[in-house]
Amino acid sequence: MSEVKKRGIIRKIVRLLTFVDLPIRRKFTLFAVGVLFWFVLLTSVSFYVLVDVNIKTAQVVDSLLPYEWFAQDTLRNANEVDHLIVDLIHAESEQIITLKAERVKSNLLAIDSSIDQLEAPRMQSPLRLIWDRLSEDDWLDRQGNHAYVELVKGSTASLLKIINEMTYLKLDQVKNSADNNSAIESQRGHFGAIEAELKSASVEFLESISQQTNQYSTSITTTTSYAFWMILTVLTLASGLLAVFTFWISDSIVMPVSSMITKIHTLATGHVDLTDKIEIRSEDEIGEMSQEFNDLMDTVHGMTVFKSVIEEDATLEDVYSRMGEAFSCNVDINQYCIYEVSGDYKTMQAVYPVALSEKELQCHAEILTSCDLCRAVKTGHPISSLAYDRVCKQFIDDQTKVHVCVPMIIGGHAGGVVQFVFDKVGEFALSRNEIERKIAKAEAYIKQSLSVLEAKRLMNTLRESSLRDPMTGLFNRRFLQDQAGHLIAGSLRRKKGIGLLMCDIDFFKQVNDQYGHDAGDEILKGTSKIISDSVRESDVVVRFGGEEFLVIITDIEPGDALVVAEKIRTSIEEKVFLVGPEKVKKTISIGVSEFPLDSDGFWQTIKYADVALYNAKDTGRNRSIRFDESMWSADEF
Structure with a gap:
């Protein structure tokens, strides 16, 4: 498989996983479901860990610690009984014998009391009962624990019985001087054997409790460790998918929208490349909008090209x-x-x-x-x-x-x-x-x-009438008088401006005086051709009189007329006129005004262009000057 095909397959898989081509509403619905899924998964893992740790801790606290405390109390009481038995054996008065015997019984009864508390029924939560049924992890040695308790019960009962016998024999010995030493020693030996067995069982039981506690501790540590790595894995996977999803979605939404905004801004300035299409990055509503925008640009481009073609x-x-x-x-x-x-x-x-x-x-x-x-x-x-x-x-x-x-x-x-x-x-x-x-x-x-x-x-109408200057072939002032109404109506209807350029050849009289009127006529013809070539076919050039020309530029935006004026002025300045064997260079001065920007009156706007022309003459000639209100003086003009 080629590298291109592999990339294409990977791209399709990623687009499928990130829902790029789905409708936007469904896309974000699935995104919300995905986020909810990861949230539920993390919550479930965390809940499981918390419940498991809580229940296992509760088992340690509720089941193992009481047994441990019981075994420790049993050892402590057994050790105290050892000392009391020694004191009892060596006691010489009835009062001390009775006191020591009662203290021994008190310790043994305390052990019995601890057994009753240990075996007292405890309330368990429904969650723990359910968890006990579901979980197979149970390290409680219930049989061993019960056997130890039963051993303590039996031992305590036997010790109580023996202590009663020893007390009786000891009191009889003190009261009646009876020779009970051998009997007392025999009971003491029996008592010691049972007590030693009890101590040994307690020590072994404490070791068993410690092992059970360690197993629970190890299980809790393992569970939390697994949970940590599972949560870390889930977070990493979710973050990665979220990053990929966010990148692809933002790329399929932000890029086309940004491109459209940029093109709309540049379209307003008129400098947009209408053939430059927006890349369609998805098949959702944004993709459809991008396609519609491309179609619109095609239409605008087609209209622009169409108009430029028919103008020619x-x-x-x-x-x-x-x-x-x-x-x-x-x-x-x-x-x-x-x-x-x-x-x-x-x-x-x-x-x-x-x-x-x-x-x-x-x-x-x-x-x-x-x-x-x-x-x-x-x-x-x-x-x-x-x-x-x-x-x-x-x-x-x-x-x-x-x-x-x-x-x-x-x-x-x-x-x-x-x-x-x-x-x-x-x-x-x-x-x-x-x-x-x-x-x-x-x-x-x-x-x-x-x-x-x-x-x-x-133009066709003009061809049918004598509205042209015979020498230059340009329209004359009569044309302007007859057709001004149509020009004005068309401009106002299309909500566009008309640029008016009043042009006058600088020092034209010197040409006639120096080279003759034939040379002057050639200059006029050449100038009229340059002006006509510098404007569109839909624009109108009028020989206004003598060496003056009026250029009427239709459908302009503010400022366009001055650009055209400069184009005409530059073209004439660079032109070399051949007058017989002589080469003559001329310049032209141009006054510029715009209708209806400068005035609502068309003829008044022409007058403003004439005023700007005089200003160009007065300020050195060979220049294009835009009319300004400061130029207008009713006394002078």
């Missing part, structure tokens, strides 16, 4: 073709038609697909000659038979088809309509949610196209 297309037909390709390839909508409304807003025509005849249209042909019959054109908002069946009476096949018509608002009017058609029944029928999802994506492409369509339609 030469004609409206090219743009319509790009839109159709986007609907078919990117949105997966194959039944659609793009209609274009004429400039007078009275008629409309199907412009894409180009081979579509009137008989192939999904709507009645009357809408082509009277576009007001089209509900989407008339209302200016999307019309969908999903919301209300037969909503538009111009749609022909409303029994088996669903239609959604999206107007393209250009310059404040419906400049066209995109009609999408879906099967209502049959194999290729889609659910309402699927249709709405496709329509939403298609509308995004339509919105991206509007500014380009508006600019290109405007």
Whole structure:
């Protein structure tokens, strides 16, 4: 097996053990169950150890120690009896004999009393009774202990009987001077033999008790040692699994979320690489969210590329073709038609697909000659038979088809309509949610196209009129007067700004005076070409008069206009103009203003750009200056 396959198998096993690919709720539920399992296991081991040690200690305290104390008391009393018997044998008065005999009996009766306490029944807890049944570890020598107690009982009874006989014989000897010495010595020998046996049994019994206690002690030590290592093993295993689980879970959650947050922040600045995907590290909700985010980035990237491509297309037909390709390839909508409304807003025509005849249209042909019959054109908002069946009476096949018509608002009017058609029944029928999802994506492409369509339609309109400067080919001031309203309306609708660049060639009069007016014309043509090449096709360059040019930059953010101005100024500064055999270098001064940032009035904003231009002239020329309120002086301008 290759190393890669081994790593793959290990990775799958780890992912299985750490629940990485499970749904988040189930993932943390299993995590909680796992934690509870380890907690119960540790608790069970600890409880077992505590109960075992407690019961074994209780057995030592309740069973062995009383026997040990009893044996020690028995030895102590036996030793005292030895001394008392000697005193009794040598006593010469009745009173001393009686006193010594009573003390001997008292010691022997104390032994009997200890036996009664030892054999008294004791209460045992239910837990200990259960444990005694379950546990096989029992080192109590109950038979030996009982035999010792019985021996002590018998010995004590015999000694009591002998001491009574000895007392009687001794008193008789003292009272009646009887010769009882041999009898007394015989009883004393018998007493000594029984007492010696009792002592020897007590010593052996104490050794037995010590052995039993040692066995319990060894068992307790072994149990606690095993428990310690078991708890340590469980803790190590649980900590290791918890560490692996935490690493994998945090890696599958934190990394994608952090990547998304970073991309969102960079997206706001416009410097994000939309082709850089987030790594999908799990198959849970975070993985799904990562995939959705990647799809969103793909969509945004596709929209960005789409707009940049159509901005460079030469004609409206090219743009319509790009839109159709986007609907078919990117949105997966194959039944659609793009209609274009004429400039007078009275008629409309199907412009894409180009081979579509009137008989192939999904709507009645009357809408082509009277576009007001089209509900989407008339209302200016999307019309969908999903919301209300037969909503538009111009749609022909409303029994088996669903239609959604999206107007393209250009310059404040419906400049066209995109009609999408879906099967209502049959194999290729889609659910309402699927249709709405496709329509939403298609509308995004339509919105991206509007500014380009508006600019290109405007360009087409201009081509049909004499709004261009014949020498430079740029638009003239009449164009600006006629089309300013459309530019303003489009900017306000899209909530974007318009950059205004007022440009003037520095010391242009010297060119005419030194090289002639033909040379001046060549400079003007070259300058106009540089300016046109420095801006987008959707932007507008106007020859404002003489050597002055006005550049209108659409859809800008604050500050963009000054960047473009610097680009133009630098390009002209680096340009070498050939005037006959002569090489001429020129510079340009540019005043910059932004609508509606600087003023709500479009023409007033142009005036502000002119004021900034004069400021650039006054401060040394060959510079781009952004308009500032401090430049405005009503008395001077």
